Amino acid sequence: MLSGFRILRVAGISLELHASFLILITLMIVFLGFTDPASLFSTLVFVFILFASVLLHELAHALVARFRKIRVEKIILFPIGGMAVSKQNPSRPLDEFLIAVAGPAFNFMVVLGVLFFVSVYPQTPFFPAGLLENPSAFPVDALSDSVLKFPLMGLLWVNLMLGVFNLFVPAFPMDGGRILRAMLSAWMGGFRGTVAACHVSQVISILMIFWGLFSGGLMLALIGGFIFLAASQEKNSAQATHVLGNATIESIIRKNAWVLGYDSRVSEARSKMMELNEPALLVETGPNAFGMIFSEQLEKETNLVRNVREIAQSVPFISVQAPAREVLNFFNASELEAIAVQSGGQPAGFVFREDLEKLFKLLKLNKN
Numbered sequence: 052m053l054s055g056f057r058i059l060r061v062a063g064i065s066l067e068l069h070a071s072f073l074i075l076i077t078l079m080i081v082f083l084g085f086t087d088p089a090s091l092f093s094t095l096v097f098v099f100i101l102f103a104s105v106l107l108h109e110l111a112h113a114l115v116a117r118f119r120k121i122r123v124e125k126i127i128l129f130p131i132g133g134m135a136v137s138k139q140n141p142s143r144p145l146d147e148f149l150i151a152v153a154g155p156a157f158n159f160m161v162v163l164g165v166l167f168f169v170s171v172y173p174q175t176p177f178f179p180a181g182l183l184e185n186p187s188a189f190p191v192d193a194l195s196d197s198v199l200k201f202p203l204m205g206l207l208w209v210n211l212m213l214g215v216f217n218l219f220v221p222a223f224p225m226d227g228g229r230i231l232r233a234m235l236s237a238w239m240g241g242f243r244g245t246v247a248a249c250h251v252s253q254v255i256s257i258l259m260i261f262w263g264l265f266s267g268g269l270m271l272a273l274i275g276g277f278i279f280l281a282a283s284q285e286k287n288s289a290q291a292t293h294v295l296g297n298a299t300i301e302s303i304i305r306k307n308a309w310v311l312g313y314d315s316r317v318s319e320a321r322s323k324m325m326e327l328n329e330p331a332l333l334v335e336t337g338p339n340a341f342g343m344i345f346s347e348q349l350e351k352e353t354n355l356v357r358n359v360r361e362i363a364q365s366v367p368f369i370s371v372q373a374p375a376r377e378v379l380n381f382f383n384a385s386e387l388e389a390i391a392v393q394s395g396g397q398p399a400g401f402v403f404r405e406d407l408e409k410l411f412k413l414l415k416l417n418k419n
């Protein structure tokens with residue numbers, strides 16, 4: 052499970068900074084400290100405004116989710132944005148719509164708040180003189196330099212960009228993509244709505260990649276690639292849920308799970324594997340800890356007296372009653388070819404990727 056360093060706890064929701072975020076801030080301080088110390092402070096203030104806005108945007112999603120009785124455990128800030136972590140996805144289109152709209156709505160409220168403030172207090176320094184007459188003389192890069200003199204302009208600009216980008220780009224995992232999915236799901240049903248929204252996201256992401264590559268906007272191309280992957284994952288997961296439904300893994304567990312003892316050697320593992328005619332075995336790697344060894348690994352190992360536990364891969368265990376769709380999502384997001392199964396705290400067998408994919412194809416034929 053994703054986690055970071057907790058900075059605050061609001062209404063039962065933990066607000067955390069991901070380690071990569073802290074590393075990036077440290078690197079930025081060191082880099083600017085050497086190259087451009089004069090702009091260090093204003094850049095940090097700008098970054099603070101940006102990420103406080105992102106954090107509050109995510110908090111708005113989370114609070115509306117809570118209001119709609121969907122539990123959100125935490126919000127993690129990454130260098131590229133924030134993410135609300137929840138064990139369940141909103142299943143009703145109206146819930147998803149309201150939760151998705153809440154984030155950008157908060158940003159637009161900040162924009163309106165700033166405009167209201169400067170209209171009530173017109174003496175407040177708001178933006179540099181001449182900005183409206185000649186905006187091209189004030190490039191976006193200059194925003195972080197002028198943020199100390201014009202913090203309200205920075206706040207307005209950051210929130211306007213966050214609101215517009217999240218709301219009007221109808222692509223996963225941005226809010227616009229979720230709003231599109233909610234609307235399509237209400238119209239054509241949850242599964243078909245999700246698949247259609249994922250296809251829209253993929254088309255948009257491919258356009259972003261091409262546009263980014265041809266205009267030299269590498270960041271845009273990277274975001275496009277990220278959106279493409281997120282949309283593909285969302286589509287796979289929707290398909291797994293749709294096809295596998297409430298099926299469990301019970302029918303495809305290979306129960307021939309022989310557990311090699313802690314001191315077993317490679318030679319012993321090889322003969323056991325031949326005897327059982329299975330492509331993998333479990334290995335005891337410690338008290339109540341198990342790893343997995345595959346036939347290809349044993350074939351490559353030349354030292355026959357080596358302890359098998361030294362070359363065993365650690366594998367996650369799942370329960371015998373685990374829903375097949377969750378296991379398929381696990382395989383889609385991992386490189387492992389098998390996962391170990393436990394029953395009552397004891398190893399009970401394996402599920403292989405190929406077996407689950409066969410089950411998926413079989414059930415898919417029945418669905419069509």
Ligand SMILES: [Zn+2]
Nearest residue numbers: 154155217226
């Ligand atoms: Zn959002």
